[in-house]
Amino acid sequence: MDTSSLQSRCIGRVICRGDEAYAAIREADWNQLRPDRFPDLIVQAASDHDVVEAIRFAREANLKVAVRGGGHAWCGTPLRKGGMMIDLSRLNQVRIDPEARTASIQPFISNREMMAMLEPYGLAFPVGHCPQVKASGYLLSGGIAWNAGQWGHACASVTGIEMVTADGQLVTADAKRNRELFWAARGAGAGMFAVATRFHLKLYPRPRAIHASTYYYSLDKLGEVAQWFSLAMETMPRNVEMTLFLVSAPEDMKDQCRTNRGKVCMVTATVFADSEHEARQTLGKLEQCPHASLRKTVAERTDFESLFTLSGSMWPEFHRNKVETLWSNSSPAEMLCAVRDHFKCAPNPKTLVLFALYPGWAGGVAREDMALSKAARVYGGPWTIWEDAGDDAANIEWHRQCCELLKLFACGRYLGESDILDDRSRAEEAFSPEHWRRLHELKARYDPESLFHGFFGGL
Numbered sequence: 277m278d279t280s281s282l283q284s285r286c287i288g289r290v291i292c293r294g295d296e297a298y299a300a301i302r303e304a305d306w307n308q309l310r311p312d313r314f315p316d317l318i319v320q321a322a323s324d325h326d327v328v329e330a331i332r333f334a335r336e337a338n339l340k341v342a343v344r345g346g347g348h349a350w351c352g353t354p355l356r357k358g359g360m361m362i363d364l365s366r367l368n369q370v371r372i373d374p375e376a377r378t379a380s381i382q383p384f385i386s387n388r389e390m391m392a393m394l395e396p397y398g399l400a401f402p403v404g405h406c407p408q409v410k411a412s413g414y415l416l417s418g419g420i421a422w423n424a425g426q427w428g429h430a431c432a433s434v435t436g437i438e439m440v441t442a443d444g445q446l447v448t449a450d451a452k453r454n455r456e457l458f459w460a461a462r463g464a465g466a467g468m469f470a471v472a473t474r475f476h477l478k479l480y481p482r483p484r485a486i487h488a489s490t491y492y493y494s495l496d497k498l499g500e501v502a503q504w505f506s507l508a509m510e511t512m513p514r515n516v517e518m519t520l521f522l523v524s525a526p527e528d529m530k531d532q533c534r535t536n537r538g539k540v541c542m543v544t545a546t547v548f549a550d551s552e553h554e555a556r557q558t559l560g561k562l563e564q565c566p567h568a569s570l571r572k573t574v575a576e577r578t579d580f581e582s583l584f585t586l587s588g589s590m591w592p593e594f595h596r597n598k599v600e601t602l603w604s605n606s607s608p609a610e611m612l613c614a615v616r617d618h619f620k621c622a623p624n625p626k627t628l629v630l631f632a633l634y635p636g637w638a639g640g641v642a643r644e645d646m647a648l649s650k651a652a653r654v655y656g657g658p659w660t661i662w663e664d665a666g667d668d669a670a671n672i673e674w675h676r677q678c679c680e681l682l683k684l685f686a687c688g689r690y691l692g693e694s695d696i697l698d699d700r701s702r703a704e705e706a707f708s709p710e711h712w713r714r715l716h717e718l719k720a721r722y723d724p725e726s727l728f729h730g731f732f733g734g735l
């Protein structure tokens with residue numbers, strides 16, 4: 277394929293399969309469990325204009341287009357067979373307007389970078405939990421943020437998106453202009469049919485007192501403990517984020533957890549408050565739990581950077597991962613107990629199961645102005661994590677069985693953390709029937725020749 281005309285019109289690099297740089301760029305995604313799919317051509321865009329040129333070239337050369345934002349998709353959706361992959365890793369500019377409490381960011385900005393840049397202004401954005409994850413696909417999928425009970429899904433704080441459409445036009449989509457594209461881009465994730473090159477964001481005052489409690493309990497008490505905390509969460513204010521985990525016990529607690537194969541239940545509660553008094557009072561209520569913990573830390577002061585560091589240690593880089601999450605209005609205690617024995621046999625100690633509680637979301641996402649349409653009181657599932665390719669079969673089978681045990685509890689999926697390639701029905705389960713239908717109608721209207729792969733093309 278002669279790509280010289282495209283290269284001459286782009287600032288960024290045009291890389292063909294067979295070029296020396298190809299392998300490193302193709303493999304620049306988070307999950308080391310990488311699909312065996314190879315685009316013919318990668319365009320590493322360095323500007324909006326490069327994206328426009330790439331799309332126009334793809335149309336002329338009859339190439340299908342896939343997009344990679346930060347490359348953090350758990351199930352490898354940016355990698356498709358053949359065609360062109362537009363890589364956005366050079367688009368990393370940020371503009372902040374502290375007076376207006378707004379920002380505009382390009383796709384390749386991480387959660388950590390974002391919060392560090394907003395800190396001097398006392399501002400915040402509903403970023404995700406791990407430090408390295410990029411805004412791009414996170415915002416397009418919906419975005420389950422820190423302090424989501426109060427701030428909502430991240431995409432609800434996106435006020436406009438600049439994007440390149442399938443006919444190669446750079447447009448702005450917001451509540452007034454190109455409303456249908458704006459509707460789709462807030463939730464469509466891997467099914468999006470345009471390339472988002474800039475997001476306009478609404479910012480929030482940064483919580484002045486972030487405090488966190490952590491409790492560890494024996495798995496023998498799992499049902500009672502999970503039931504107590506999930507009921508307690510029903511009475512908590514929206515600025516509390518509570519998560520119930522099944523994890524490997526910390527080294528110095530292993531002996532106490534011997535009879536449960538070194539596994540333990542960990543409960544974390546984080547409050548995003550305005551004063552230390554408010555934070556301590558809120559988290560203090562959890563001290564009434566009648567079940568004796570193996571260890572606890574209560575209402576310790578923390579900040580976003582420490583929260584990122586903690587999450588970063590639980591979801592380490594350069595690992596192989598299988599992830600499947602669900603939305604559920606079932607009891608978290610029931611779900612955790614359903615996988616307790618299976619969890620004890622997890623092949624790798626880094627694997628974890630979690631359920632985060634969002635009582636305010638029991639009714640779903642009650643908004644008509646964005647494609648995102650599924651949520652529930654409980655969110656979570658297994659994150660199966662391992663290091664060696666030789667252990668793939670054991671971990672993938674363990675993960676499959678865990679998903680099977682949890683399947684009956686699901687009332688929906690979250691596109692950003694669901695393996696829509698393992699089971700294609702999961703993409704549809706991420707939307708209400710009306711929103712799923714509308715998304716397809718819009719794809720047919722805005723991308724009539726199916727330039728973009730969409731959810732399942734090129735697999």
Ligand SMILES: Cc1cc2nc3c(=O)[nH]c(=O)nc-3n(C[C@H](O)[C@H](O)[C@H](O)COP(=O)(O)OP(=O)(O)OC[C@H]3O[C@@H](n4cnc5c(N)ncnc54)[C@H](O)[C@@H]3O)c2cc1C
Nearest residue numbers: 345346347348349353354404405412413414419420466472
């Ligand atoms: C360690 C880790 C922690 C995570 N924590 C959270 C969390 O706390 N909350 C949460 O909600 N999610 C979380 N996720 C999931 C994450 O939000 C999604 O994987 C998201 O897709 C990542 O964005 P990305 O740009 O890296 O996606 P990519 O892998 O680059 O892209 C995924 C898909 O989105 C589409 N896409 C991406 N960018 C664009 C664009 N600019 N224009 C058009 N289409 C695009 C493409 O079709 C692509 O197939 C986590 C993921 C990881 C690996």
